[in-house]
Amino acid sequence: MANQAAGHPVTAAVLLTNPSDNLLIVRPAKENAPWQLPGGIVEMNESPFDAVRREGREELGLDLDVQEYDLFAVEWLQATRPGRRNRLAFIFAGPVLYPADTDRIVLQRDELDAWRWATRADAESMLHPALAARIVGPLQTPQRAHYRETRYEGTL
Template identity: 80%
Template sequence: MPAPGHPLTAAVLITNPSNALLIVHPAKPNAPWQLPGGIVEATESPLDAARREGREELGLDLDIRVRDLFAVEWLQATRPGRRDRVAFVFAGPVLTEADTDRIALQREELDAWRWAARAEAASLLHPAIAARVVGPLQRPGNTIYRETRYEGTL
């Protein structure tokens, strides 16, 4: 039986100088694009997980700080046997072309990355993720909180 509480995830919202979003594609058939990130492990904070996922998934040491917390969201489980979870999204750095030249994907988990304009990202990302990130960017220290409920799905 799983431990009580909500699983935590951490993701990073990375942009380029044109304000396009860096999105990644899981190495799974028919998976939607997503932000770099993943599960927060038992021994780490959401911030540490965001940094670790940047290293693992992209091969980059991202300068992410506590003040870069962009959004926190509680997400209701979508199927029986699944648990509600809490997602942390951090505003990552603006990457230059030199930075993007150093991206080395974690091929066991990801098969592609790309830049996407906000409108395009809205159509490529899972709708719950798109709702978090396609609006205007928050300033550091101005975190948003959301709840995503799936009424009648369980």
């Protein structure tokens, strides 16, 4: 955690779809980890925008055409356990990927062991419930970001 900034930890993820509006999800290499969106922790002195592009290169081997106006959602999440901190999660709407794009995916094997296309219903059941709740409305909504807060009553 040497690269983690003080204050709220920040994560950045990207929604990648195919022409059928399926969502690209990835499975972490950790045992029993739920499927998630490509992305990760924003490093110190890095913006969420820069982090999501870096994570695309590192995790998938793709240079994603994500722009600042592709911000999809921001959520403040209350810590769920003592010793944890509240955090901010940014999600960007990424480009539509075609077979020529997905043929170039090379997973970062120390972090991910699989990727797949998921329908909206499948993604909602496979992703962590907090992440699934962040994915609201159409998956491609440039210049129309959503903001949410997730509070856990009586947890801390």
